[in-house]
Amino acid sequence: MTRLVMKFGGTSVATLDRIKRVAKRVGREVANGHEVIVIVSAMSGKTNELVGWVNETSPFYDAREYDAVVSSGENVTAGLMALTLQEMDIPARSWQGWQVPVLTDGAHGAARILDIPTANLDAKFAEGMKVAVIAGFQGISPEGRIATLGRGGSDTTAVAFAAAHKAVRCDIYTDVDGVYTTDPRISSKARKLERIAFEEMLELASLGAKVLQTRSVELAMRFKVKLRVLSSFDEYDETAGTLVCDEEEIMESKAVAGVAYSRDEAKVTLISVADKPGIAAAIFGPLADAGVNVDMIVQNISEEGRTDMTFSCPVDQVSRADRAMSDAKAAGKIDYTELLADKEVAKVSVVGIGMRSHAGVAARMFQSLRDENINIKVITTSEIKISVLIERKYMELAVQALHDCFELEKA
Numbered sequence: 001m002t003r004l005v006m007k008f009g010g011t012s013v014a015t016l017d018r019i020k021r022v023a024k025r026v027g028r029e030v031a032n033g034h035e036v037i038v039i040v041s042a043m044s045g046k047t048n049e050l051v052g053w054v055n056e057t058s059p060f061y062d063a064r065e066y067d068a069v070v071s072s073g074e075n076v077t078a079g080l081m082a083l084t085l086q087e088m089d090i091p092a093r094s095w096q097g098w099q100v101p102v103l104t105d106g107a108h109g110a111a112r113i114l115d116i117p118t119a120n121l122d123a124k125f126a127e128g129m130k131v132a133v134i135a136g137f138q139g140i141s142p143e144g145r146i147a148t149l150g151r152g153g154s155d156t157t158a159v160a161f162a163a164a165h166k167a168v169r170c171d172i173y174t175d176v177d178g179v180y181t182t183d184p185r186i187s188s189k190a191r192k193l194e195r196i197a198f199e200e201m202l203e204l205a206s207l208g209a210k211v212l213q214t215r216s217v218e219l220a221m222r223f224k225v226k227l228r229v230l231s232s233f234d235e236y237d238e239t240a241g242t243l244v245c246d247e248e249e250i251m252e253s254k255a256v257a258g259v260a261y262s263r264d265e266a267k268v269t270l271i272s273v274a275d276k277p278g279i280a281a282a283i284f285g286p287l288a289d290a291g292v293n294v295d296m297i298v299q300n301i302s303e304e305g306r307t308d309m310t311f312s313c314p315v316d317q318v319s320r321a322d323r324a325m326s327d328a329k330a331a332g333k334i335d336y337t338e339l340l341a342d343k344e345v346a347k348v349s350v351v352g353i354g355m356r357s358h359a360g361v362a363a364r365m366f367q368s369l370r371d372e373n374i375n376i377k378v379i380t381t382s383e384i385k386i387s388v389l390i391e392r393k394y395m396e397l398a399v400q401a402l403h404d405c406f407e408l409e410k411a
């Protein structure tokens with residue numbers, strides 16, 4: 001018997017009819033001879049509603065109670081899914097995180113999975129259970145409290161179960177039919193990818209392609225879990241969706257696999273900071289402590305021992321960054337004349353493992369932006385990614401131009 005993990009996102013279980021529909025798909029995999037572990041999200045919109053209730057009740061809430069409330073959406077769908085399968089004469093039962101158990105750390109609201117012992121599920125499968133339906137997004141902390149994994153966490157639950165149970169594959173059913181070369185709402189030429197490497201998916205996921213929770217991709221990469229992203233609305237066939245896999249399993253590697261973007265960025269510059277050892281630590285330490293997610297960093301050339309330091313962060317974190325910097329200045333830890341914030345920028349990135357072996361990708365990218373008269377404000381590169389910060393109003397144009405330039409519409 002092989003085990004298969006199937007995860008259904010909120011839109012796939014949004015109504016009783018949809019639960020019935022996806023239960024049939026589970027039934028087919030049981031008929032194919034699999035023992036199936038189904039991971040469910042809350043019905044779409046439910047988690048938002050629960051989060052809203054918590055905020056309304058207690059603005060500075062106790063994170064353990066937040067978790068007690070927001071984890072409940074998944075409990076409902078897990079039970080309903082088990083009942084639906086039972087109505088189809090498929091031996092199934094539901095499991096909440098603590099029952100499995102899914103052991104997490106104590107970081108409520110963003111907990112990490114430490115371990116998923118398999119003994120309890122193994123025993124039930126041995127007794128003839130065909131489907132274990134697991135409430136996603138939740139586990140139990142060392143103190144025995146319910147802990148949730150952060151928004152989108154059911155993806156991570158699914159991959160963690162696939163790793164723990166050495167599943168043949170982890171199918172993530174969602175409302176899109178796969179991973180695209182870019183956002184189809186921005187470029188009509190966006191093409192569904194048949195395969196994408198873990199590392200590429202990781203970059204695309206963290207750059208704002210919201211198909212999979214970033215942590216789930218990290219986990220899949222570490223444990224080499226074959227992930228497939230597919231739609232629960234389309235008719236099923238063996239080649240449906242996009243396979244997220246090891247780069248060895250990808251034959252051709254084009255220089256660029258996809259274009260990602262992040263719309264709501266800001267560029268912050270500290271004017272005239274001392275150019276001396278420890279200055280970066282003195283700036284980025286307090287920013288990190290203040291919870292500012294700094295991404296790109298550029299230090300200017302120095303003149304008479306002073307330099308400008310530029311970084312990017314999400315636009316809604318600018319005031320937090322400003323406060324952290326003025327506090328550090330008041331405490332005598334850093335010195336600068338002015339903090340400039342450009343809140344009208346967006347980040348556009350090209351991603352591809354093929355970049356390692358193809359030269360000239362950056363040059364082509366810059367040429368293409370030049371042809372559209374788009375000014376680049378900041379550039380950063382990694383082995384498989386080149387990112388630029390540009391004026392936000394040109395973001396769509398840049399994405400389209402780069403998609404054309406690297407001919408991503410062609411397989």
Ligand code: ASP
Pocket residue numbers: 009010041042047048073136137150151152153154155
């Ligand atoms: N229901 C949770 C959320 O909306 C977890 C998930 O669906 O992955 O974030």
Ligand code: MG
Pocket residue numbers: 009152155211212213
């Ligand atoms: Mg999701």
